[in-house]
Amino acid sequence: xxxxxxxxxxxxxxxxxxxxxxxxxxxxxxxxxxxxxxxxxxxxxxxxxxxxxxxxxxxxxxxxxxxxxxxxxxxxxxxxxxxxxxxxxxxxxxxxxxxxxxxxxxxxxxxxxxxxxxxxxxxxxxxxxxxxxxxxxxxxxxxxxxxxxxxxxxxxxxxxxxxxxxxxxxxxxxxxxxxxxxxxxxxxxxxxxxxxxxxxxxxxxxxxxxxxxxxxxxxxxxxxxxxxxxxxxxxxxxxxxxxxxxxxxxxxxxxxxxxxxxxxxxxxxxxxxxxxxxxxxxxxxxxxxxxxxxxxxxxxxxxxxxxxxxxxxxxxxxxxxxxxxxxxxxxxxxxx
Numbered sequence: 001x002x003x004x005x006x007x008x009x010x011x012x013x014x015x016x017x018x019x020x021x022x023x024x025x026x027x028x029x030x031x032x033x034x035x036x037x038x039x040x041x042x043x044x045x046x047x048x049x050x051x052x053x054x055x056x057x058x059x060x061x062x063x064x065x066x067x068x069x070x071x072x073x074x075x076x077x078x079x080x081x082x083x084x085x086x087x088x089x090x091x092x093x094x095x096x097x098x099x100x101x102x103x104x105x106x107x108x109x110x111x112x113x114x115x116x117x118x119x120x121x122x123x124x125x126x127x128x129x130x131x132x133x134x135x136x137x138x139x140x141x142x143x144x145x146x147x148x149x150x151x152x153x154x155x156x157x158x159x160x161x162x163x164x165x166x167x168x169x170x171x172x173x174x175x176x177x178x179x180x181x182x183x184x185x186x187x188x189x190x191x192x193x194x195x196x197x198x199x200x201x202x203x204x205x206x207x208x209x210x211x212x213x214x215x216x217x218x219x220x221x222x223x224x225x226x227x228x229x230x231x232x233x234x235x236x237x238x239x240x241x242x243x244x245x246x247x248x249x250x251x252x253x254x255x256x257x258x259x260x261x262x263x264x265x266x267x268x269x270x271x272x273x274x275x276x277x278x279x280x281x282x283x284x285x286x287x288x289x290x291x292x293x294x295x296x297x298x299x300x301x302x303x304x305x306x307x308x309x310x311x312x313x314x315x316x317x318x319x320x321x322x323x324x325x326x327x328x329x330x331x332x333x334x335x336x
Contacts, residue, residue, distance in 0.1 A: 022284075022285050022286065023059060023060050023281055023284045023285050024058050024059065024060065024061065025061050026060050026061060026089040026090065026281070026284045027060065027061050027062040027063075027064075027087070027088045027089050027090075028051070028060055028062065028063045028064075028088065028089065028090045028091075028092060028277065028280050028281065028284075029062075029063075029064050029065075029066060029083045029086075029088040029090070029091050029092070030044075030047055030051075030063070030064070030065040030066065030091075030092045030093075030094075030273070030277075031066055031068075031076060031079050031080055031083065031091055031092070031093045031094070031095075032044065032065065032066065032067040032068070032094045033067070033068050033071050033072075033073075033076050033094055033095060033096035033120065034067070034068070034071045034094075034096070034161065035067045036193070036194075036195060037193070037194045037195045037196075037221045038221060038245050038246075038247075038315060038316065038317055039194060039220060039221055039243075039245070039267065039270050039317050040067075040194075040270075042270035042271075042316050042317040042319060043094070043119075043270035043271075043272070043273045044065055044067070044273070045270075045316075046270055046271040046273050046274050046319065046321050047063075047065055047273040047274065047277060048065065049274075049321070050271075050273075050274040050277060050278075050321060050322070050323070051063030051065075051274075051277045054277070054281070059281065060281060060284075062088075063277065064088075066079060066083075068096075071096055071161055071164070072096060073095075073096040073097040073100035073101055074100075076095065076096050076101060076104075077100070077101055077103065077104040078104075080093070080101065080104040080105065080107070080108060081104055081107065083108070083113075084107060084108050084111050084113060088113060089113060089114065089284055090113060090114035090115070090116065090280040090281075090283070090284055091108055091113055091114070091115050091116075091280075092116045092117075092118065092273070092276045092277060092280050093105070093115060093116065093117040093118070093120075093122065093127070094117070094118060094119045094120050094273070095117055095120040095121060095122045095165070096120065096164065097120075097122075097163070097164070097165065098120070098121060098122055098123045098165040099122075099123055101122050101124075102122060102123060102124040105117075105122050105124040105126065105127050106124055106126060109124070109126035109127070114128075114280055114283045114284055115127040115128065116128040116129075116130065116276050116279050116280045116283070117129050117130070117276075118130035118131075118272050118273065118275070118276040119132075119166065119268060119272060119273075120164060120165055120166055121165065125291070127291075128279060128280075128283065128289060128291050128292075128293070129291065129292050129293070130272060130275055130276050130279065130293045130294075130295060131292065131293070131294055131295075132268045132272075132294070132295055132296070132297050133294065133297070134166055134169035134170045134173065134268075134297075135169050135170070135172050135173035135176065136173060136297075137170055137173060137266055137267075137268075137297050138169070138170040138171060138172065138173020138174040138175075138176070138177060138217070139173040139174065139176050139177035139180070140173075140177075140266065140299075141173075141174060141177065141217045141218070141241045141264075141266065142174060142177025142178055142180070142181055142184065142217065143177060143181075144241065144264050145181075145184065145214075145215040145217070145239060145241070146177075146181045146183070146184070148215075148239055148262070149183075149184075149214055149215060149239065150183070151183060152181065152182075152183025152184045152185075152214075153183075153184065153212070153213075153214030153215070154184075154185055154186075154187035154210070154211050154212065154213055154214060155178070155184050155185065155186050155187060155213065155214065155215045155216065155217055156186075156187060156188050156189070156190075156203070156206075156210065156213045156215075156216045156217070156226075156238070157171065157174055157186050157188070157189040157190075157216075157217050158189075158190055158191075158192040158199055158202070158203065158216060158217070158218045158219065158222045158226060159171055159189060159190065159191045159192065159219060160191070160192065160193060160194045160219040160220075160221075160222075161191070161193050161194060162191055166219075167191075167219065170219045171219075174186075174217045184215070186217075187210050187211055187213065188206050188209070188210050190202035190203060190205070190206050192218070192219070192221070192222035192225065192226075193221075194219060194220055194221035194222065194243075195221050195222070195225070196221060196222065196224050196225035196228075196245070196247065197225060198222075198225070199218075199221070199222035199223075199225035199226055199229075200225030200226070200228050200229045201225075201229075203225065203226045203229035203230070204229040204232065204233065207229060207230070207233045207235060208233075212235075212236065213230075213235070213238045214238050214239065215238050215239045215240075215241070216238050216239070216240040216241065217241055218240065218241050218242070218243055219243065220243025220244065220245070220266075220267040220268075221243055221245060222243065223240050223241065223242035223243050223245070223248045223251075223265075224242075224245065224247045224248045224251050226240050227240055227248075227251055237255075237261070239262070239263050240263060241263060241264060241265070241266065242263060242264070242265035242266075242300075243265060243266065243267045244265050244266065244267040244269075244298060244300060244308075244312075244317050244318040245267075245316075245317050245318075246309070246312045246313065246314055246315060246316050246317065246318075247315070248265065249265065249300070249305065249308055249309045249312060249318070250309065252265070252305060253305055253306070253309055256302070256305070262302050263302075264299065264300065264301050264302070265299070265300040265308075265318075266297055266298070266299045266300070267297060267298060267317070267318070268295075268297050268298065269295075269297075269298045269317075269318070269319050269320040269321075270317050270319055271319045271320050271321035271322060272295060272322075274321045274322045274323075274327075275293075275295065275322040275326075275327050275330060278322060278323075278324055278327030278328075279293065279327060279331070281324075282327065282328070282331060287328075287331065288335065289331050289334075289335075290331070290334045290335055292334075293330060293331070293334050294334070295330065298318060298319075298320060300318060
């Protein structure tokens with residue numbers, strides 16, 4: 001997948017060179033609020049591969065990535081203000097909060113800087129937003145569990161980072177799905193911080209107080225940790241919705257081969273950072289780009305497992321990356 005993506009990127013850059021000539025002196029920065037799990041690492045790797053190639057090919061002058069030490073909106077606001085002082089032409093933003101950064105984002109816009117938010121988007125109207133319907137991602141998990149478990153039962157919810165927009169949105173979708181499927185109830189909820197080790201400890205801590213759990217609704221980066229906790233506790237393995245991480249997919253394949261285990265896996269593709277890069281470049285190039293773009297989440301079902309596992313690097317995340325042509329298609333679709 002990565003080879004094909006890089007090839008497509010090269011072709012797109014060659015064929016789109018004329019359209020990109022006006023941005024050869026432009027500098028783009030990535031402001032990222034958190035890097036403590038495999039999804040964020042894959043997101044940064046996708047950015048470095050795509051944006052780094054664009055710099056090498058003269059499409060833009062710079063595409064620097066910065067990550068805050070802590071997941072704090074105040075720290076990220078200061079980071080954005082530093083980017084303004086450094087004279088970047090565009091800031092691509094994975095935000096710690098949809099509202100707390102609005103002041104810093106407005107400062108950037110007032111300075112003539114293009115701001116494109118993705119994954120963790122901001123509400124400030126001057127910014128562009130690349131969003132996934134995270135609530136749908138949560139409710140789809142319950143719909144899947146309802147199809148597999150028509151009699152329902154008790155569920156465990158594993159949430160992400162507390163206070164982050166994405167965590168709140170997925171959790172709302174999960175609870176909306178439970179409300180629409182009253183045969184289920186959420187027996188417990190823990191924060192896994194989108195990280196396997198944190199999720200494993202949190203699930204291990206709550207399991208002794210829980211009844212039999214038939215399903216686990218997750219947010220990504222937590223499914224394998226949950227499975228390890230259930231196994232260590234000697235509990236029956238529930239249907240755990242996974243989050244497209246390679247270790248989760250590997251565990252799923254092993255369980256499928258050993259005992260026919262079935263589940264599904266869903267997450268936003270970390271390569272959405274490459275779409276955000278190209279959106280920023282296109283805005284700088286004078287393209288008319290709608291302020292709100294929506295991309296689908298990446299779902300893996302039982303029939304897709306082997307192919308997904310084959311194309312996902314060890315320690316990585318199943319991914320889709322965008323070249324210039326693909327980004328222009330997303331923009332065109334949103335404009336029509």
